[in-house]
Amino acid sequence: MEASRVLVGVVGKTNVGKSTFFAAATELSVAIENRPFTTIEPNVGVGYVRKRCVHVKLGLPRCDASNSLCLEGDRMIPVRMMDVAGLVPGAHRGRGLGNKFLDDLRKADVLLLVVDASGSTDPEGTPVAPGTYDPVEEVRQMLEEVDEWMYGIISKDWSRFTKQVDTGGVVDVPGAIAERMSGLGVRKAHVIRALEASGLTDKPLSAWSPGELKRFTVELRRASKPVVIVANKIDLPGAEEGYRRLVEAFPEHPVVPASAAAELALRRAARAGVIRYKPGDPDFEVVDESRLDRRARAVLDAIRERVLAKWGSTGVQQAINKAVLEVLDMIAVYPVDDPNKFTDKQGRVLPDVLLVPRGTTARQLAYMIHTDLGETFLYAVNAVTKQRVGESYVLRDDDVIKIVAARGRR
Ligand SMILES: Nc1nc2c(ncn2[C@@H]2O[C@H](COP(=O)(O)OP(=O)(O)OP(=O)(O)O)[C@@H](O)[C@H]2O)c(=O)[nH]1
Ligand SMILES: [Mg+2]
Secondary structure, rough: OOOOEEEEEEEEEEEOOHHHHHHHOOOOOOOOOOOOOOOOOOOOEEEEEEEEEEEHHHEEEEOOOOOEEEEEEEEEEEOOOOOOOOOOHHHHOOOOOOOOHHHOOOOOOEEEEEEEEEOOOOOOOOEEOOOOHHHHHHHHHHHHHHHHHHHHHOOOHHHHHHHHHHHHOOOHHHHHHHHHHHHOOOOOHHHHHHHHHHOOOOOHHHHOOHHHHHHHHHHHHHHOEEEEEEEEOOOOOOHHHHHHHHHOOOOOOOOOEOHHHHHHHHHHHOOOOEEEEOOOOHHHHHHOHHHOOOHHHHHHHHHHHHHHHHHHHOOOHHHHHHHHHOOOOOOEEOOOOOOOOOOOOOOOEEOEEEEEEEEOOOOHHOOOOEEEOHEEEEEEEOOOEEEEOOOOOOOOEEEEEEEEOOOOOO
């Protein structure tokens, strides 16, 4: 079964720690340097949502995670991640590397906006003393760059499009806009929400002023590319103040305090077998004192003191979880073949887990697994309650489901 198709985009000003965040989340090694524009070509990888595995809830001794991992009862569910080049103010006018590379994020479902909460990089990404630059201003400018990028796409040939819609007798206007913007992952529900939020639901498209189109674009970006603010470099002096200011200034966006550098160091130490640490944990445990030199010990102590003890975690896992489970409101569903043993055809216990949007029905799930299953769907079995459910059954988080279809494949 294919892995989840959720795409998490990592964006932000240049030199704030985007690639560090990406490297920590995906354990891929990518270029990280303390200078602007280290990343030019996008980095693509797989990160994970962490969620208690349903095998624990069901009282089973273990599972046979296959399309995901299960670490001592914590299911790590893959999501695609993309790290792109950095932005600077005015990128949409061609400054820095411009904003064309955001096109790589056309299909992103959610954006992690990484900012330097410590204010130790100026608008151009040049290192400065902590507290010099205002992270609130940074978020405003970065959101503006993302909005300008979207506006550039939507406004292209806009008047021709509006004439077609208004004079061509198009009944489903939101549908027509969604179709036009489908390359950006825009769905009709997003358009309807954006029309309402900008008060343009009943106004003919050709009568919109450029200002109204701009307002609509901002709302469409909010609906189709929601943002989680990652207040990075929380380990540095001044970052706490920066974080508090961010929370105050952007009540409409989740703000997650984070130290991508700390997470990267912990994952590397864990991989090397020096510590025990799971992404998202509030602490780590040294397993092999003998392999820790004074310097490494000092680094780990500083991470514990300045990040974990103070903020509860490095924030990297929390940011991904927040983006996927809260902002996108995805739930976990486990398809099985045998609803009594919770196994697939090969006898593996709960091998697969899928992230699906809340509200997904049993039949829609069948389609996601295989078109044949969707087309010839008969009924499903809720393996937890052993109840038979119909096609319109709305899935709940941690459901274990067997799908029965005429042309059943599983
Ligand atoms: N103190 C501290 N430094 C960090 C943190 N995260 C990243 N850095 C440092 O910030 C600098 C830039 O990191 P990158 O990950 O290359 O930043 P980027 O946003 O990808 O930069 P570009 O690709 O050049 O736009 C490096 O020196 C990192 O070590 C953090 O949480 N704390
Ligand atoms: Mg980078």
